[in-house]
Amino acid sequence: MAEKLFLGPKLRKLREARGWTLEACAERLGLSPSYLSQIETNQRPATARVLIALTRAFHIDASLFDLEGDARLIADLREATTDIAGPVSGGAEPPTAAELKQAVANTPRLAHQFLALHQAFRQLDERVKALDDTLGRDELGARVALLPYEEVRDFFHYRDNYVDSLDTAAEALAADIPQDGPIERALETLLADRHGVRTVYVAGQEALRRYDPASRILSLDAWQPGATRSFQQAHQLALMSFRDLIESELDRAAFRTQAARDVARVGLANYAAGALLLPYRAFLEAARAEKHDIDRLRTRFQVSFEQVCHRLSTLQRPGWRGVPFYFARVDMAGNITKRHSATRFQFARFGGACPLWNVHEAFATPDRIGVQLAEMPDGSRYISIARSVSKPSGSYLANDRRYALSLGCEVEHAGSLVYAAGLDLNGPAARIGVSCRICERTDCTQRAFPPLDRALHVPENERGVVPYVLDGPRPDRY
Incomplete structure (x- = not known):
């Protein structure tokens, strides 16, 4: 229904x-x-x-x-209200799903303000715990900074990771970039012709990109892959070509701190760089023709695997939408360092991701694409692909950066995805969740710890895979 x-x-x-x-x-x-x-x-x-x-x-x-934005807001509220249900609300139960839906439908601004308040609470709680730890060790500790990244992530999250003003401007500028030769040389020429910027290549410089406004010289690390160098050129071109558009978007966002504004400026320039290298309509048409085969797309557009995945998650232009994807980048410790979603798929705002999600397995099979049919607790099913990538440091004495990338969409789009070949879409699926702290599954054997909103008891004479038993959910719960 x-x-x-x-x-x-x-x-x-x-x-x-x-x-x-x-x-x-x-x-x-x-x-x-x-x-x-x-x-x-x-x-x-x-x-x-x-x-x-x-x-x-x-x-x-x-x-x-579209209700997708409301679904994301409901999911974020659910995690926030569950998080504070015990210690802050005097043991009161968190709101039901129906109550959260009503709150989002009737008072969306209040819902966003509640999330901002919860974020401030979490940051303050972390500072208090850090201070507690410092005093307990009787040492002087560094001040815990309030990181602006969550505020910037939410800025993109609630816009479906699509910024129309920059996307359309980048697409127009991309029309002036020749597509019949190396993209790196074309960007080098465009920077010189439009902005008088000379590009030089320095072997092993510490920065991926360094720009000197006085000399108008852009220095790139010659040891980095061509796709990385091209992206840094596109970033510089976007900063110089779309500065007014970027500042206008920052003014409208009204970030609470200068640090958040600065982080968002880089994020918007990166967004525009991706739109330059992968112009909207040309890339969307190619993605459809290739059934979203990432390797074919990265070869065709001279970009990296990660750049293709990220761009696929942004194709939400009104009237010209692509398949709604989620995209995430995870490090070896399980930290989600990038997360974007145009789907109902939700990422944990705090704590680790579900260990059953195939993104974690990608580190064990370098450079191979793994495909997983996954089912969330709400019954929605996703085709999730995962692959590990390595970003070279350029030196034996410095560690390479290793990440796992995940890209996925709901099974209703399986016909548009080359990775769905051979999958039994109606067969058994991996039963994953958002994170252990809010997952409502009572029978998961991979739990790291109990959910915050569920009572538990520990049997004295019986031991299962986990040492406790969870009570089932209330009928009107999620």
Whole structure:
């Protein structure tokens, strides 16, 4: 049964932005004012006919009313409310799924503010624990900095990892880049012609990219792979060509700290660099033609495996959408260093990822692509591919950087994916979760620790794979 579409706050915001009264808007939509009022207050869902009328009256794409953003917000709220249910709320149970859905539908701004408050609580809690540890050892400890990365990740997360202004500008500039030769040389020429920047290659320099504004010299590490050097050139080109667009996006984001703004500036320039190297329509058409074969795409566009994966997760332009993918990069300690999702797939905001997710197995089979049919606790199924990559340091005395990459989409898109060949989409799937701390599965034998919202007991005369037994979920829980 399809989920009902409640559009209240979004519709009210659109109407007020255009200065329309309720009566004037209702007339444009062919509805009665009372019916429109009920939709705006979420007393009634929007029908397909109403949705079509909205797209025509407001001249917008129907995807604006997509529920995927709400699903991500609900999942993040669930983790946050579960996290604080015990120690902060006096033992009160966290809200049910229905209550969280109501909160997101009726008060989305309040939901976002709650997440920001929870983030501040987590940071403060970590500082207190660090101070506790320092005092306990009777040593002077370094101040624990409030890292801005989570704020920047959320900025991209709630935009479906798509920034239209930069994407379209980069696509226009990419039309001036010749595609019949080495992309690195083409970017070198464009930097020189457009901005008077000379590119030099220095063997073994510590920085991947170093730009001197005074001399207008861009230095690249000659020992890095060509795809890495090209990306750094594209990053520099994006910074210089789209500076006003980038600063405008930063102003609208209104980050809380200068550090977060600085991190986001780099992230936006990286986004634009990816859009330059892999221009939207040309790349989307190629991805469809190649059934998203990453190796073929990286060879065709002269980029890396990771750059293709990252770009595939951004193809969410209204009216010209690609397959909705999630993308993650994980280090050998299990830390998620990149995470983007245009799907319902959720990543843990705190703590480690599910150990049953095939991204962890990728380190054991270097340079091989592993394919997994995975099922989340909500019943959604994904085709997940994983591969390890190594980024050379250029020296025996310095460690190479090793990561595992994961790219996935829901099984309904299997026909568009070369990696689905031979998979039994209706057969058994790996039962993965977000993370142990909030996973509701009571029968998982791979648990690192119990979930925060579930009572447990430890049998005295019996020992299973884990030394405790979890109580089952309440009927109205997730």
